[in-house]
Amino acid sequence: MAASLDPHDRSSWYFGQMSRQDATDLLMSEREGGVFLVRDSTSIQGDYVLCVREDNKVSHYIINKIQRDGQTMFRIGDQQFPDLSSLLTFYKSHYLDTTPLVRPAPKRIEKVVAKYDFEGRDAEDLPFKKGEVLTVVTKDEEQWWTARNSLGQTGAIPVPYVQKYEESDSKPSMGVTSVGSVISKELTGKPKINLQRDLPAEARVNKARVPNAYDKTALKLEVGDIIKVTKMNINGQWEGELNGKHGHFPFTHVDFLQDLQDGDAR
Structure with a gap:
């Protein structure tokens, strides 16, 4: 009907x-x-x-x-x-x-599969694990969508962390979602992150992270640490230097000092 x-x-x-x-x-x-x-x-x-x-x-x-x-x-x-x-x-x-x-018009059910783990940073975020299949609810912004997991929980997800999923396939489609030059959550007052930024640039750690003991290239992060960002990869795993060590870390765990200062100025 x-x-x-x-x-x-x-x-x-x-x-x-x-x-x-x-x-x-x-x-x-x-x-x-x-x-x-x-x-x-x-x-x-x-x-x-x-x-x-x-x-x-x-x-x-x-x-x-x-x-x-x-x-x-x-x-x-x-x-x-x-x-x-x-x-x-x-x-x-x-x-x-x-x-x-x-x-x-009927809404087409669109699903995505996670390419990386996403721990979430705010109450409105939806954490997920690599390989998890999510249902897209709304495409609120270019780089942040609202999605629902298998438990019925909904929240914001970063688009660069997922890719299109076809249920008819035994494996998820390898067509990577296109990514623009800006990842932002301006609707919730988040600092804008410009992927075209001049590097290196200093950023402050906003969330602690203890990497897997077997991952020798991941940086251990403590809230308040100042990290020198040297490379911003499109997959969300950035590279930088902290306490004399070079390694990678999730982009969601840092805020650029310049962005924080600009936000205070506004």
């Missing part, structure tokens, strides 16, 4: 960060007009886009998030609404171009 439209069920129709082409491809795979989704605007931060299958095309309607008399409003065309749910309720019974909204 086809899903119906519940404007208040945000998880059913909000797809987060999604390209125009991906939205078009997904909606064109549906035969029924009025199938839709809401995604983040890729051109204006904070705005949204209502993507709808209409006849033999997909229409993309910009939703502007505006401030009016001290209140946040959402504008689409010449209509304004207090929230996205009200907007969808209106177009459930009013035509956009050739159709009203009928139902949200």
